[in-house]
Amino acid sequence: MSAQIDEPTDQRLIQSTLAGDDEAFATLVARHKRKIFGIAARFARNDAELQDICQEIFVKAYLKLKSFRGEAPFEHWLSRIAVRSCYDFLRATRHDRENVPLDGIELGTQPSGNAEHARELLQWAMNRISDDQRLVITLLELEERSVRETAELTGWSESNVKVRAFRARQALKRILETSHER
């Protein structure tokens, strides 16, 4: 007889949560938090912000759980909430981010030589493009989502995503060139 115990499916955990079992929701969170933290970390500036964003995402998910119809995997549904929450966060903190100086970030070095440096430089530059452009570039280039996935996650059309991505790339090139000349 096999000693292996089957883990409950997401659907089963959702049903238990809706029936009032908070521990079932905790299991669901533990199962999916790595992915959600990964998405949110592209937008947060520190651990405190990261925790705030993730908490908001999962609280929203908990409150909307009744509306989850199971047509798509739970992870997709949760990712959509995560992306929208990150977008809201970007809009709410836009003013703070624009004023961050370039101190400590060296320009003109080979980005491939230092991944951490590349990430910081890119983050600095992305603070200077519009929120929708930043969201699209993060999903397409950093999270390596397809145009279709990005469109589903953001709720924008595929052509809209392509246009925003093109504009974002142009803006980033311009910003990085200007900062390099300084």
Added chain:
Amino acid sequence: MNDDQLNELFRAARTSRPDTSRAEYGFETRLLAAIREVRNQPTPWATVAWRLMPVFAAIVVVTGAWSYNVQSQMAAEATLGTGDEAAFAGLFGGE
């Protein structure tokens, strides 16, 4: 900066995935506490108003129907009144 350089920057940034382990530690416990707090909060007025929307809609429909009925009755009575006056005038020579 050209497209290749920008793509190289993206590639390098992709390989540096932020370490989220510290923020993830004990997250479920804090989250459940936050959820309990949210659950215990009184329902905001806006939410209550939205939930009562079907009731408001029903009241509007009933009031509209009642108002329409009353107006129709009044119009019918007014028409009847004019008819009566004409009939009296015909019978008694119309003074």
